[in-house]
Amino acid sequence: MFCTVLNDLKSPENIGMIVRSHVAFGGDRVVIVGRKTPWRFKKRSQAFSRRLEKVSEIVHLEDEAAFFAWCEAERLAPVAIEIAASPTLLPDFTFPQRTALVVGNEGVGLSPAFLARCAGVVTIPQFGPVGSLNVAISCSIAMYELNRARPLGRPIAGHKYLVQPSERPGAAGPSVAPPTDAGGAT
Numbered sequence: 001m002f003c004t005v006l007n008d009l010k011s012p013e014n015i016g017m018i019v020r021s022h023v024a025f026g027g028d029r030v031v032i033v034g035r036k037t038p039w040r041f042k043k044r045s046q047a048f049s050r051r052l053e054k055v056s057e058i059v060h061l062e063d064e065a066a067f068f069a070w071c072e073a074e075r076l077a078p079v080a081i082e083i084a085a086s087p088t089l090l091p092d093f094t095f096p097q098r099t100a101l102v103v104g105n106e107g108v109g110l111s112p113a114f115l116a117r118c119a120g121v122v123t124i125p126q127f128g129p130v131g132s133l134n135v136a137i138s139c140s141i142a143m144y145e146l147n148r149a150r151p152l153g154r155p156i157a158g159h160k161y162l163v164q165p166s167e168r169p170g171a172a173g174p175s176v177a178p179p180t181d182a183g184g185a186t
């Protein structure tokens with residue numbers, strides 16, 4: 001079981017891509033840290049998640065302190081996906097049973113203080129001359145790896161996985177919880 005945590009991300013396009021991967025890989029909740037108001041996905045400002053955000057519960061947390069308290073309350077191990085000086089490489093990492101998978105801001109990533117509080121810091125190996133991957137790509141690769149041992153989950157028809165009517169956006173299911181005024185856990 002995993003939740004996906006977006007720490008201070010700025011780009012709606014990245015968030016949209018991550019929400020799509022999160023749903024496809026069977027994630028539990030999406031956690032948005034450091035943004036007081038809910039994302040307003042506008043037409044053309046994001047490509048993917050207007051429907052998908054309705055099928056996954058979104059939790060808003062005010063700051064990193066609130067996030068680590070939430071992890072403790074939810075019995076989730078925070079695992080940072082980040083390039084680190086002495087990394088555990090993704091293929092060598094065993095994800096905890098209950099993982100909060102965290103990715104960082106597009107410009108500055110996750111701070112050393114944040115990484116020090118995580119149960120694991122996992123780096124995706126790179127081989128070509130570029131400093132880092134796109135955050136949504138990194139997150140999706142980590143979700144794939146986290147799920148790799150699972151058996152194929154659902155039937156395929158043509159070039160798509162089949163989605164049951166009860167699982168479609170708009171069917172009774174998880175609700176999107178808005179943040180409180182204080183921006184705390186919802």
Ligand SMILES: C[S@@+](CC[C@H](N)C(=O)[O-])C[C@H]1O[C@@H](n2cnc3c(N)ncnc32)[C@H](O)[C@@H]1O
Pocket residue numbers: 081082083102103104105106107108109110122123124125126131132133134135136138139
């Ligand atoms: C574009 S990076 C942040 C900028 C980067 N620290 C730099 O100085 O260029 C945004 C996020 O993508 C993820 N990321 C990018 N490349 C990664 C890699 N090779 N391994 C793990 N995470 C990565 C991390 O979560 C990171 O916080």
